[in-house]
Amino acid sequence: MINLAKKDIAHTLGKFIVTSMGVGMLLGIVLIMIGVYRGMIIDAQVLLNDLKIDLWVVQENTLGPFAEPSRLHEDMKNTIKVTEGVAKSEGLTFQNLQLPLEGNEVRVFAVGFDPFGDISPIDSTKIVAGRGLERDHYEMVVTDKTGFKVGDKVPLGRDVYSVVGVTHGTVSSGGDPLVYVSLKDAQALQFLYSNARTRNDRERGINALNSHMINAVVATVKEGYSVDEVADTIRTWKHNSVYTATEEKTLLTKNLIKMASKQIGMFTVILVVVSTIIIALIIYTMTLEKMKEISIMKLIGLPNSMIIKMIVQETLLMGVLAFMFANIFAHLIYSKFPKRVVLETPDALVLFVVVILASILASFVAVHKVMKANPAEAIGG
Amino acid sequence: MEKNYAIKVENLVKHFGKDDTLVEVIDGADFSIEKGELVALVAPSGAGKTTLLMMIGCVEDPSSGTIWLGNEKVYENKWLTKETRKIRREKIGFIFQAHYLIPFLNVIDNVTLVPQTNGVPQKEAESFAMELLEYFDIADKAHNMSSELSGGQNQRVAIARALANKPEIILADEPTAALDNKRSVSVVQMLKKIALDQNVAIIMVTHDEAMLPLCDRILKIEDKKVVSEVVSENGGMI
Numbered sequence: 163m164i165n166l167a168k169k170d171i172a173h174t175l176g177k178f179i180v181t182s183m184g185v186g187m188l189l190g191i192v193l194i195m196i197g198v199y200r201g202m203i204i205d206a207q208v209l210l211n212d213l214k215i216d217l218w219v220v221q222e223n224t225l226g227p228f229a230e231p232s233r234l235h236e237d238m239k240n241t242i243k244v245t246e247g248v249a250k251s252e253g254l255t256f257q258n259l260q261l262p263l264e265g266n267e268v269r270v271f272a273v274g275f276d277p278f279g280d281i282s283p284i285d286s287t288k289i290v291a292g293r294g295l296e297r298d299h300y301e302m303v304v305t306d307k308t309g310f311k312v313g314d315k316v317p318l319g320r321d322v323y324s325v326v327g328v329t330h331g332t333v334s335s336g337g338d339p340l341v342y343v344s345l346k347d348a349q350a351l352q353f354l355y356s357n358a359r360t361r362n363d364r365e366r367g368i369n370a371l372n373s374h375m376i377n378a379v380v381a382t383v384k385e386g387y388s389v390d391e392v393a394d395t396i397r398t399w400k401h402n403s404v405y406t407a408t409e410e411k412t413l414l415t416k417n418l419i420k421m422a423s424k425q426i427g428m429f430t431v432i433l434v435v436v437s438t439i440i441i442a443l444i445i446y447t448m449t450l451e452k453m454k455e456i457s458i459m460k461l462i463g464l465p466n467s468m469i470i471k472m473i474v475q476e477t478l479l480m481g482v483l484a485f486m487f488a489n490i491f492a493h494l495i496y497s498k499f500p501k502r503v504v505l506e507t508p509d510a511l512v513l514f515v516v517v518i519l520a521s522i523l524a525s526f527v528a529v530h531k532v533m534k535a536n537p538a539e540a541i542g543g
Numbered sequence: 544m545e546k547n548y549a550i551k552v553e554n555l556v557k558h559f560g561k562d563d564t565l566v567e568v569i570d571g572a573d574f575s576i577e578k579g580e581l582v583a584l585v586a587p588s589g590a591g592k593t594t595l596l597m598m599i600g601c602v603e604d605p606s607s608g609t610i611w612l613g614n615e616k617v618y619e620n621k622w623l624t625k626e627t628r629k630i631r632r633e634k635i636g637f638i639f640q641a642h643y644l645i646p647f648l649n650v651i652d653n654v655t656l657v658p659q660t661n662g663v664p665q666k667e668a669e670s671f672a673m674e675l676l677e678y679f680d681i682a683d684k685a686h687n688m689s690s691e692l693s694g695g696q697n698q699r700v701a702i703a704r705a706l707a708n709k710p711e712i713i714l715a716d717e718p719t720a721a722l723d724n725k726r727s728v729s730v731v732q733m734l735k736k737i738a739l740d741q742n743v744a745i746i747m748v749t750h751d752e753a754m755l756p757l758c759d760r761i762l763k764i765e766d767k768k769v770v771s772e773v774v775s776e777n778g779g780m781i
C-alpha cells in the first residue's frame with residue numbers, strides 16, 4: 163500500500179525537516195528548563211552530602227543555617243561533643259563573599275571550618291588540583307567554576323589569601339560556587355569589622371564584638387545510637403534548634419522544589435502549549451496547501467481514513483523529529499549554562515509522551531478540515 | 544433490470560438553492576447507457592453537464608429520482624449506500640479537463656493509488672499500471688513526477704489512472720478541451736477502443752463538434768431534460 167505521508171514528506175523534505183528543527187529547538191528549551199530544575203535540586207544537596215554528618219544544631223527557633231540566619235557561640239561544639247551518643251562535632255560558618263578576579267567580582271559562598279577538626283566539608287574525592295586546607299590562616303580552597311587556580315592570591319578583608327586547592331562540582335544550595343576557608347579566617351571576615359569601624363565603635367562606647375561565633379554546629383552520631391534520639395536529647399536543652407541531616411535536606415529542598423517547580427513548570431507548560439500550537443499551525447497550513455489534492459483523492463474514492471492517516475502520520479513524524487532535534491539541541495548547549503543543568507532520560511521520555519499527545523491534538527484541526535473537504539469542489543475552477 | 548445497462552437514470556432532478564435562490568438545473572432526466580457505449584454529452588455552458596456527471600458519479604447529491612449503476616440501484620431519493628466513495632473507487636473512472644494528478648506521487652503511484660486502496664496487491668496493481676502506461680506510450684515516465692511531464696503526457700497518465708481500477712463506467716468531463724485537435728482525436732479514439740475492448744460505458748462531455756462522429760451516440764441537455772440523438776451519418780470515422 164502506498165504510504166501517502168511518506169510520499170508527501172519526501173516531496174517537501176527540506177521544509178519539513180527545517181520546520182521540525184525549529185519546533186525541536188523550542189522543545190529543547192523545555193528539556194533545558196527541566197534540567198535547570200533538576201540541577202537546582204541537586205545543587206541544594208551538594209554541601210549537605212559532602213559533609214556526611216547526622217545532626218545540625220543551630221540558633222533556637224531558626225531554620226538555619228541556610229534557610230534562615232543562625233548564630234551560635236563557638237563553644238557549643240564542645241557541649242555537643244560531650245553529649246551521650248555524639249561521635250564528632252565541629253562548628254561551621256557560612257557566608258556570601260565577592261572575590262575579585264581579573265577586574266571582575268565573583269560571587270561565592272564561603273564555608274569556614276577548622277582544618278584540624280574532626281569534620282571537613284570538603285569531599286577529598288572532589289579535589290582536582292592542589293590540596294585541602296592545612297593551615298589556620300590565609301589559605302583558601304575554591305571550586306573550579308570560580309575561575310581561580312592553585313597559587314592565585316586573593317585579597318579579602320584585611321588579608322591576602324592563597325588558593326591551595328581546587329574542587330570540582332561543589333556549589334552552595336543556591337548554586338553559587340563554594341570556597342573553603344579556615345574557621346578563624348571566616349570568623350574574622352564575618353564577625354570582625356574594619357579597623358576604622360572598630361575604632362569608631364569604641365569611641366561610641368561599643369566594645370569590639372566577640373568573634374567566637376559560628377553559624378551551626380554539625381555532629382555525627384556514634385554507631386548504635388539513633389540519630390533521632392540524640393537529636394531529641396540536644397533539643398531538650400533550649401537555646402538551640404536541632405535538625406537531623408534528613409530534616410535539613412527537606413528544609414532546603416522543600417521550599418526550593420515548591421518555588422522552582424511552579425516557576426519552571428509554568429515555563430514548561432507554556433512552551434509545550436506554544437510548540438503544540440506551532441505544530442498544529444504548520445500541519446494545518448500543509449493541509450490547506452493540499453486541499454485541492456485532498457478533494458481529488460476524495461473524488462476518486464479514497465476513504466477519509468487514508469487521508470486522515472496521512473495527516474496524523476505527518477504530525478506524529480514532525481513531533482518525533484522535533485523531539486529528536488530537541489535532545490540534540492539540549493545536549494549541545496546544556497554545559498554552556500552557568501549553573502548546573504541535569505538532563506535525565508526519564509524527563510525526556512515524559513516529554514516524548516507529551517509531544518506525541520500534543521501532536522495528535524495538533525492534527526485535529528487539519529483532520530477536521532479534511533473531513534469537511536467537498537469532493538465536488540475538486541474540479542471547480 | 545434490463546440487460547447490459549451500465550447506467551440508467553429515471554426522473555432525475557437537480558436544483559440548487561431554495562425559494563428565491565432556487566436554480567433548477569436538471570428537471571426529470573431519463574436515459575440509459577449500455578456497456579461498451581461511448582456517449583457524448585453536449586450542451587451549452589452552464590446547462591448542467593458537470594452536475595449530471597457528478598450525480599452519476601455519486602459525488603453530487605441529486606434532488607430526487609433514481610440512479611442505477613450496473614445492476615445496483617445506488618440512488619432513490621437518497622443514497623442507498625453510505626459508501627458512495629466505495630462505488631466510485633470500485634466502479635468508476637474519472638477524467639477531467641485538467642489531469643488532477645496528485646503532485647507528491649509519481650506516475651506509477653498515481654495510477655495504482657485507487658486499485659491498491661481497493662486491495663489489489665502492489666505488484667499486481669503495478670504490472671497492470673505498466674500495461675496501461677505502455678498502451679498510452681508513456682511507460683518510460685512511470686517513475687517521474689507529474690511536474691516533469693508535458694500537458695499531453697499528464698492527460699494520458701490521468702486516463703491510465705481512470706482505467707486502473709478496471710471500471711464499469713468512465714465519466715470524462717471535457718477530457719480534450721486542453722489538447723490540440725490531433726491529440727484530441729487520438730484521445731477520443733483511445734476512449735472508443737477502451738469502451739469496445741473492456742466493455743466500459745463512457746460518457747464524455749465535449750464542446751468539440753469534430754469529436755462527435757467518433758462517438759456512438761449523443762446526449763443533449765435541452766430545456767433541463769436529457770435527450771438522446773444518433774450520430775449523423777455524414778460524420779463517420781476518420
Ligand SMILES: Nc1ncnc2c1ncn2[C@@H]1O[C@H](COP(=O)(O)OP(=O)(O)O)[C@@H](O)[C@H]1O
Nearest residue numbers: 559560566568587588589590591592593594595
Ligand atoms: N454548488 C452550486 N450551487 C449553486 N449553483 C450551482 C452549483 N453548481 C452548479 N451550479 C449551477 O448549475 C448550473 C450547471 O452547472 P454545471 O453543471 O457546471 O454546467 P456545465 O458543466 O454544463 O457548464 C450552472 O448554472 C451553475 O451555476
Ligand SMILES: [Mg+2]
Nearest residue numbers: 592593594716
Ligand atoms: Mg462543466
